[in-house]
Amino acid sequence: MQKLKEEVGRLLAPRVGMKPAEVITLLEDPPDPSYGDLAFPCFVLAKTRRKAPPLIAQELSEEMADERGLFWDKAVPKGPYLNFFLAPDAFGREVLQDIWNSADKYGHVNIGKGENVTIDYSSPNIAKPFGVGHIRSTVIGHSLYLIYQALGYNSIGINHLGDWGTQFGKLIVAFKRWGSEEELKQDPVNYLYQLYVKFHREVEESPELDDEARSWFWKLEQGDGEAVEYWERFRRLSLDNYEQIYDLLGIKFEYYHGESHYNQMLEKVIEVVREKGIARESEGALMVDLEQYDLPSVMLQKKDGATLYITRDLAAAIYRFETFNFARSLYVVGAEQTLHFQQLFKVLELLGFEWAKNCAHVPFGLIRFKEGRMSTRAGKIILLEEVLNRSIDMAREIIEEKNPDLPDKDSAAKAVGLGAVRFGDLSNDRIKNIEFDWDKALDFSGETAAYIQYAHARICSILRKGGLDDTAWDDHAASLLTRDEETALIKTLAILPDKIIASAESYKPSILARYLIDVAREFNRFYHNCPVLSSEDELKHGRLLLINATRQVIANGLALLGIEAPEEM
RNA sequence: GCGCCUGUAGCUCAGGGGAUAGAGCAGUGGACUUCUAAUCCAUUAGUCGGGGGUUCAAAUCCUCCCAGGCGCGCCA
Numbered sequence: 001m002q003k004l005k006e007e008v009g010r011l012l013a014p015r016v017g018m019k020p021a022e023v024i025t026l027l028e029d030p031p032d033p034s035y036g037d038l039a040f041p042c043f044v045l046a047k048t049r050r051k052a053p054p055l056i057a058q059e060l061s062e063e064m065a066d067e068r069g070l071f072w073d074k075a076v077p078k079g080p081y082l083n084f085f086l087a088p089d090a091f092g093r094e095v096l097q098d099i100w101n102s103a104d105k106y107g108h109v110n111i112g113k114g115e116n117v118t119i120d121y122s123s124p125n126i127a128k129p130f131g132v133g134h135i136r137s138t139v140i141g142h143s144l145y146l147i148y149q150a151l152g153y154n155s156i157g158i159n160h161l162g163d164w165g166t167q168f169g170k171l172i173v174a175f176k177r178w179g180s181e182e183e184l185k186q187d188p189v190n191y192l193y194q195l196y197v198k199f200h201r202e203v204e205e206s207p208e209l210d211d212e213a214r215s216w217f218w219k220l221e222q223g224d225g226e227a228v229e230y231w232e233r234f235r236r237l238s239l240d241n242y243e244q245i246y247d248l249l250g251i252k253f254e255y256y257h258g259e260s261h262y263n264q265m266l267e268k269v270i271e272v273v274r275e276k277g278i279a280r281e282s283e284g285a286l287m288v289d290l291e292q293y294d295l296p297s298v299m300l301q302k303k304d305g306a307t308l309y310i311t312r313d314l315a316a317a318i319y320r321f322e323t324f325n326f327a328r329s330l331y332v333v334g335a336e337q338t339l340h341f342q343q344l345f346k347v348l349e350l351l352g353f354e355w356a357k358n359c360a361h362v363p364f365g366l367i368r369f370k371e372g373r374m375s376t377r378a379g380k381i382i383l384l385e386e387v388l389n390r391s392i393d394m395a396r397e398i399i400e401e402k403n404p405d406l407p408d409k410d411s412a413a414k415a416v417g418l419g420a421v422r423f424g425d426l427s428n429d430r431i432k433n434i435e436f437d438w439d440k441a442l443d444f445s446g447e448t449a450a451y452i453q454y455a456h457a458r459i460c461s462i463l464r465k466g467g468l469d470d471t472a473w474d475d476h477a478a479s480l481l482t483r484d485e486e487t488a489l490i491k492t493l494a495i496l497p498d499k500i501i502a503s504a505e506s507y508k509p510s511i512l513a514r515y516l517i518d519v520a521r522e523f524n525r526f527y528h529n530c531p532v533l534s535s536e537d538e539l540k541h542g543r544l545l546l547i548n549a550t551r552q553v554i555a556n557g558l559a560l561l562g563i564e565a566p567e568e569m
Numbered sequence: 570g571c572g573c574c575u576g577u578a579g580c581u582c583a584g585g586g587g588a589u590a591g592a593g594c595a596g597u598g599g600a601c602u603u604c605u606a607a608u609c610c611a612u613u614a615g616u617c618g619g620g621g622g623u624u625c626a627a628a629u630c631c632u633c634c635c636a637g638g639c640g641c642g643c644c645a
C-alpha cells in the first residue's frame with residue numbers, strides 16, 4: 001500500500017504544486033471500495049486555484065487520463081475527491097510476494113535499530129492473589145513488549161513487584177496475631193490474602209493496629225531480622241504462585257526487580273533531591289512542591305524516615321536509565337495512578353534528567369463487577385487462574401461438540417480458551433473500564449480470538465490438502481487474483497505493517513486486535529465465494545498463495561498479541 | 570471543592586477533521602451431497618450526552634453544562 005501511495009504522490013505532486021510527502025499525508029481511504037482504493041481530497045486546492053473542489057478533481061483526472069502506473073490503473077473524479085483505482089494484478093503480486101519472502105517477519109519493520117525499551121508490566125502486589133484485575137497490565141504489557149520487539153527494539157520486560165511497603169507491616173501484624181503455620185503451608189497466597197482482609201476488618205475496631213503495622217514496616221526498612229524473615233517467606237510464596245500463571249500464559253520477564261530491589265538506592269535519591277534544592281521539610285517529612293506545575297505536591301519521605309511508593313519509583317526510573325540507557329520507558333499501570341506518574345515524571349524533570357520525556361505511563365481502565373469497584377481489601381476478587389481454567393474447560397466443551405475427531409483437543413482448548421480471555425482484554429481501547437461478566441469473558445462468538453483462530457485453522461486445513469512447498473512462488477499465479485473478494489483481502493493483508501506501527505506508537509494493541517478481526521472477516525468472505533481446491537490449476541495456485549499469505553498475517557498478528565494460532569480446532 | 574478519564578444502535582464497543590456514522594451480540598429470514606456452519610448472506614435499529622463556537626467540512630477540535638468513573642502530602 002505504501003508503494004501505491006508513493007507512486008500516487010510522485011505523480012500528483014507536480015500537478016498540484018506540493019511535495020510528494022505532502023500529497024501522501026493527504027491521501028485517504030475511500031469509505032466504499034466501489035469509489036476507488038485511494039482518495040485525494042481536492043479541498044486544499046480550492047483557495048489557490050480559485051475553483052470548486054469537484055471541478056479540480058475533474059480537471060486532474062483529465063490531465064492524467066493517459067497515465068498508467070505500476071500499481072494503479074485509473075484516476076476517477078467523484079465529487080470533490082480524485083479516486084485512484086489500483087491495478088489488482090500488479091498490486092496482488094507485489095503484496096503476496098512481500099509476505100511470501102518475509103514469512104514470519106512480515107509486518108516487522110526495523111524502526112528501533114536495537115535501542116532499548118523498558119516495559120514495566122504485570123507488577124502484582126506480593127501477598128495479594130493474582131486477580132482478574134492484574135490481567136490487564138500483564139496482557140497489554142506483554143503484547144507491547146512483543147510489538148516493540150517486532151519493530152526492532154530490544155524490549156526489556158520488568159516485573160516491578162509490589163514487594164515493599166506498609167502492607168508488609170500489616171501482614172506481619174496479622175500473621176503474628178491470628179496466623180497459623182498449618183494454613184499458611186496449605187494455600188499460602190490465599191491464606192495471606194485472607195489475613196490481609198482480616199486486618200482491614202479489624203482495624204475498623206482497633207485503629208492502633210495501623211500504628212503497629214507502620215512500626216513493623218519501619219523495622220523491616222531497618223533490616224530487623226524477624227521482620228526480614230517474614231518478608232522473605234511471604235515474598236517467595238507469592239512469587240511461586242505468580243510464576244505458575246506466567247507459565248500458563250507464556251509470559252517472561254527479563255527482570256523481577258520489585259520495589260525492594262531499589263532499597264539500597266533510596267538514600268542516594270533523597271540526597272540528590274536535597275542537593276538539587278527542589279525539596280523542603282514539612283512537619284518532619286520531605287516534600288517536593290509541584291503547585292506551580294498544577295500538580296499536587298509529593299512526599300518523598302515520611303516523618304519517621306520511611307520511604308514511599310514514589311521514592312522507590314524515582315529510584316527505579318533512574319536505575320533503569322543508568323542500566324539500560326532506554327530510548328523509551330513504559331509503565332503499563334492502571335489509570336487510577338495517572339496523577340502519580342505525572343508527579344513522578346515531573347520530579348525527574350526537575351532533577352534535570354532530560355530523558356524524563358521518554359518515560360510514558362500507559363494507563364488502562366479498571367475491571368469492575370456490577371456491584372462496584374474491585375477491592376482487594378474488602379475481599380471481593382475473582383482469581384485469574386479460575387477464569388483461565390474455566391475458559392479452557394469451556395473451549396474444550398465446544399471442541400468436543402464441533403470437532404469431536406480432533407486429535408489434540410487439549411492444546412486446541414488451551415489456545416482457544418486462553419486466547420478468548422486475552423483477546424477480551426486486548427480488543428477494546430485500554431482506557432475504558434471493563435465490567436467483569438462471566439458470560440462475556442467466556443463468549444466465543446462474534447468478534448473474538450476464536451473467530452480469528454478459526455479462520456487460521458480453516459486455511460491450514462486447505463493448505464494441508466492443497467499443498468505448497470518452499471518453491472511454490474509463482475509471479476503469474478499471484479497476479480490472477482482480481483475478484484473483488486480477493487482484492488479486498490489482499491488490500492487488508494497489505495496494511496499489517498502500518499497497524500503494528502500504529503499499535504506501538506499509541507501503545508494500543510487493540511489496533512492490531514481489531515485489524516485481525518478485519519483480516520478474518522475478509523478471509524471468510526473470500527472463502528464463501530472463491531473455491532480454492534476446485535479451481536483450475538493456475539488460479540488454484542494463486543489462491544493457495546493468497547490463503548497462505550492470510551495464514552501468515554493472522555499467525556504473525558496473533559503472535560504479537562500473545563495468542564496462539566492453532567492449525568486445527 | 571479541584572484535576573484527569575469516559576459518554577456513539579436495546580446491549581458491548583469501533584471510528585478521534587472529510588464522502589450515505591460502522592461491527593459484534595440480541596431479534597427476524599435465508600445458505601452445509603461441495604476446502605471445518607466456531608462460517609456466510611439479508612434485514613430491523615442511532616437528536617454520535619446537551620448547548621454554544623472554530624472550519625469550505627465536526628461524532629472527531631475549543632468552550633460551558635449534564636451524567637458516570639477515577640484521583641487529590643505520611644497507602645501502593
